[in-house]
């Protein structure tokens with residue numbers, strides 16, 4: 210076992226590992242998931258979109274696709290690829306079964322981090338990471354991985370927030386009081402930070418190494434392996450961007466300026482390059498919100 | 512290898528004066544390895560009933576029946592004959608049923624295939640069957656079946672999980688490739704559509720092309736392929752895209768590209784009459800005398816020796 214895991218409190222690790230199996234989808238998206246999946250002629254674009262807008266569902270669908278159930282020869286880290294290879298129906302069924310199981314007990318799922326803010330933060334980082342990939346001239350077909358990594362980067366906060374609710378409220382308060390990084394407060398008060406918690410999720414779901422590294426190292430991209438460093442740094446930059454512009458919130462509000470310079474250096478961009486992103490990012494988030502709201506409005510009118 | 516067709520239709524049996532020549536039973540193929548006395552059956556459509564009767568008359572007198580049944584998938588036209596397969600009712604029969612299962616909570620191959628045998632559908636329940644039946648959930652893989660037979664399985668493009676089979680024995684290759692249609696980019700390709708997404712469009716294009724190539728590698732150089740050709744290209748384009756079946760035009764071209772030696776067009780549209788099939792044969796079938804593949808419509812009772 211890895212030394213990080215050894216150092217942390219074993220009982221906390223066990224508690225998180227148990228929780229991962231029944232980790233709920235975000236209720237921000239679940240209505241729309243059910244709507245799309247229950248439509249007989251759901252469009253492939255809508256299906257892809259609705260799954261990718263929920264970090265928990267995305268992770269769980271990828272887990273099932275890569276499971277021994279299908280025993281596919283290569284790891285799949287893209288929903289679009291899965292939809293072509295396994296078919297629309299298969300992916301629809303996976304999403305539906307996951308979403309239904311996941312909604313059970315959703316009421317107590319977000320104790321101290323407000324769910325809608327967490328969702329806005331996640332999508333902002335996903336969209337920004339993808340836009341940054343475009344600025345770095347990453348080929349279109351590889352940009353989706355940046356989106357997924359950004360969307361999922363903070364998954365590790367969900368188990369912390371739910372398994373250790375009281376301590377996590379204190380950690381959020383401490384980070385705010387100190388105007389410092391949340392991971393330090395998490396370590397101090399919960400004993401485990403969301404990077405490690407994220408790795409537990411990634412390992413349990415057998416997600417790709419790239420994904421796991423972006424969960425672990427988005428606060429320390431220099432520690433990522435050389436093959437993944439640029440993607441992880443891009444997610445880290447997107448995360449800072451979301452925090453600086455206060456688009457959504459996942460409790461981490463006070464990035465260090467020196468850290469920002471280090472990351473810009475790894476990615477090879479300047480802060481000025483990020484200027485034109487704001488409208489793109491806000492436009493994408495608006496679109497996603499509209500896409501999700503249509504279902505809710507219909508339901509409320511009925 | 513000796514291959515015999517006991518059922519060649521798609522979707523539903525269609526017996527009658529219009530289908531006497533090509534046959535009206537749904538999918539069932541017998542695969543014999545005479546020199547090692549092995550029998551493999553592919554699919555349990557309505558054609559398996561006649562095969563069972565044949566086995567009772569010809570195999571049973573030589574000893575108890577032992578066979579492997581490989582299901583392409585669990586759509587009803589491929590499993591409906593199972594309860595009528597008489598060897599299941601003999602305590603001496605050993606049968607292993609292999610096939611893919613679509614991911615739905617709690618479904619197993621046994622409940623899907625054997626589930627036809629409950630009093631609500633059938634007078635005999637699955638638990639009352641005398642034979643020794645084992646079920647095996649199959650995935651994409653490569654298997655050593657013993658006696659020098661190898662099997663490669665490949666996921667196909669059908670609305671539920673469906674497998675193509677590639678059997679190799681003594682240097683000869685026999686493949687099944689049904690029910691399936693070519694992979695296409697199913698994502699929106701029109702940039703003016705509000706749901707358009709460039710990433711999905713580009714990836715859909717790349718993955719579809721790549722999966723068609725993987726499929727062609729699976730069929731490459733086969734001595735004999737049984738290929739889904741339910742529709743003409745015009746029928747396919749008109750209203751059947753996404754139904755999980757191929758067009759004759761597409762599979763004929765595929766046979767050429769993959770240097771397939773012999774190909775049977777299979778899973779015939781149930782509405783197709785013998786007369787219409789004969790007419791289509793003029794357009795799509797060929798003798799192979801020009802060095803290209805030999806192509807014909809599969810007929811019930813037809814036997815191919817490799």
Ligand SMILES: [Zn+2]
Nearest residue numbers: 521522588690
């Ligand atoms: Zn069929």
Ligand SMILES: [Zn+2]
Nearest residue numbers: 584586669690
């Ligand atoms: Zn079918």
